[in-house]
Amino acid sequence: MVVYQVFSRPQLVRHYATVCSEATLFQLFTWCLIIIPPFFIAYSSNDFWQYESSYREQPNVRYTRQMMVYLSDNNPGGDRAWGTFPNFVQLLDPTTIIRPLVRSREIDHNRDGRVDVFNFTLEFTLDQNQVVSGIRLLTFFDVQLHTFSYVCMQSLAYVSTSWSTPCTSVWIGSELHLRQTEPIPRFGGFYTYNTSLINSDSPHAVDYDFRTILSNYYQRNVSTMLTNIHDVWSSGQGNTFTLQLEITVPEQIVIYRPGFWQLIKFAWIQYVAIFLLFYVILSHVKEFVFDNQIIRSIRHNPLKQRKL
Known part of the structure; x- marks a missing residue:
């Protein structure tokens, strides 16, 4: 018998925590790692700003x-x-x-x-x-x-x-x-x-x-x-x-000498290329940390609540 997929939908699992908690600090720390290091890596490549x-x-x-x-x-x-x-x-x-x-x-x-x-x-x-x-x-x-x-x-x-x-x-x-x-x-x-x-x-x-x-x-x-x-x-x-x-x-x-928008165009491309790499890696890290409750948070799964 041949089986095929007739329907699919993503499962959204939310994690909640108070403002003053380890989970919030961890979230801020990961976002800093996602945003700041790509800028310095792109800038240190010596081609971030196109001076000519x-x-x-x-x-x-x-x-x-x-x-x-x-x-x-x-x-x-x-x-x-x-x-x-x-x-x-x-x-x-x-x-x-x-x-x-x-x-x-x-x-x-x-x-x-x-x-x-x-x-x-x-x-x-x-x-x-x-x-x-x-x-x-x-x-x-x-x-x-x-x-x-x-x-x-x-x-x-x-x-x-x-x-x-x-x-x-x-x-x-x-x-x-x-x-x-x-x-x-x-x-x-x-x-x-x-x-x-x-x-x-x-x-x-x-x-x-x-x-x-x-x-x-x-x-x-x-x-x-x-x-x-x-x-x-x-x-x-x-x-x-x-x-x-x-x-x-x-x-x-x-x-x-390039104009402002030409400078931004080339700088943005370099920054986003490194930003996406950090975003994917650290997103998997956050998923592992919160799913395994390495850092405590309140997990909310709507599908399980409906079954109950």
């Missing part, structure tokens, strides 16, 4: 049409310079100024409104017997981030390279990356560094010195720098020198 998080975003970068460049020559006094800042050019010796033909191109491969590649071409006309053995260049950008907080800042890219033999042209490929020493805020606007990196109204040469500019720039918490720099040069000597600079703007990892 990250996401990926391609910055919106725009070329500001500002540039400074030095050409090096192995001959004494043979260095040449040029820049888009009028006061900087006025501080130069007229015999050292070399004015290039500058062409720039912005390429948006995926047509998302953000520049993926910057192409710069600088063509210099050289004096007779003049050679180029190295180059230092600063170019300036506007950088914006939009995904969480709105970040707007002025940034730069620095290129410095040299070679042992004279050359007529050089191609330099690189990537523009964010550099962060601190996370950015999660909400609102971040305009701390939306100021000019060079005081173009200054008549002092120190304000246009590369060491001064870069030293002040890299003290910032958020900046940009060129990485994965590669150069290909063509040896020889001629009347012109051509610099081709290609700067790729890839998707970046942006570090930010």
